[in-house]
Amino acid sequence: MKNYKIAVIVGSLRKESFNLKTAKVLMDIAPKSLSFDLIDIADIPMYNQDLEANPPKEWVKLRDKVRAVDALLFLTPEYNRSVPGVLKNxxxxxxxxxxxxxxxxxxGAVVSVSTGSISGFGANHHLRQSLTFLNVPAMAQPEAYIGGVAELFNEEGQLTNDSxxxxxxxxxxxxxxxxxxNAH
Structure with missing residues (x-):
């Protein structure tokens, strides 16, 4: 099988983010044909069309990094039944x-990670709706909703739940x- 470069985009900025921990697990256990570029979105200035004439370097960097990959893996928490503003930006x-x-x-594919029992269901589907408009074919099955995540990792950030x-x-x-x- 061909090798593919995957952009991993995590919608949580928290230092001890369970989404980031889960992303690291996914990158570690992934098939060898997949390599990863974890794209940091923390410092991307808010979108403002007025800046397009001379776009901020962070915008250019994001666009160039995404253009350089074959596929996308999104991890998101749920904020108010939606995705965090940083991810939408x-x-x-x-x-x-x-x-x-x-x-x-x-x-692309979407994984929602939450400490709650609803497992980020709303954010997962809200993100999928945006991806549909952006012409990102999102993997339908298996769906990935990881709830109760605080109980799945130890203090060293390692996943301890075998299932x-x-x-x-x-x-x-x-x-x-x-x-x-689906990659071109």
Whole structure:
């Protein structure tokens, strides 16, 4: 199987983010045909069309990094039944200027991670709605909602729940097939 470069975009900025911990697990257990670029979105200035004439370097960097990959893996917490503003801003910045979206046509997958029992269901589906508009074909199955995440990691940040690790392994195997089928 061909090797694919994957952008990993985490919608949580917290230093001890469970989304970031989960992203690191996914990158570690992924099939060897996938390599990863964890893209930091913390310092991307808010989108403002007035800045397009001379876009901030952080916008250019995000757009260039996303253009350089074959596929996208998003991890998001849920804020008020939606995605965090920083993640929505990254989507907006990458989708501009019109007709030059860096997201266009790249296959993706969504994992929502939450300490609650609803597992970020609202954020997961809200993000999928945005990805549909951005022409990012999002993997439909298996869906990944990781709830009660605070109980799944030890104090060193290692995943200690075997059934979750098994699920995430099968998720990444399915993602590899999804990328292989849909990457251009």
């Amino acid at each position: 990254a989507l907006d910045v990458g989708s501009r200027p019109p007709g030059k979206s860096c997201w266009d046509g790249k296959p 979750t690790k098994d699920f995430l392994t099968s998720f990444m195997e399915a993602f590899e097939k999804w990328v292989h089928t």
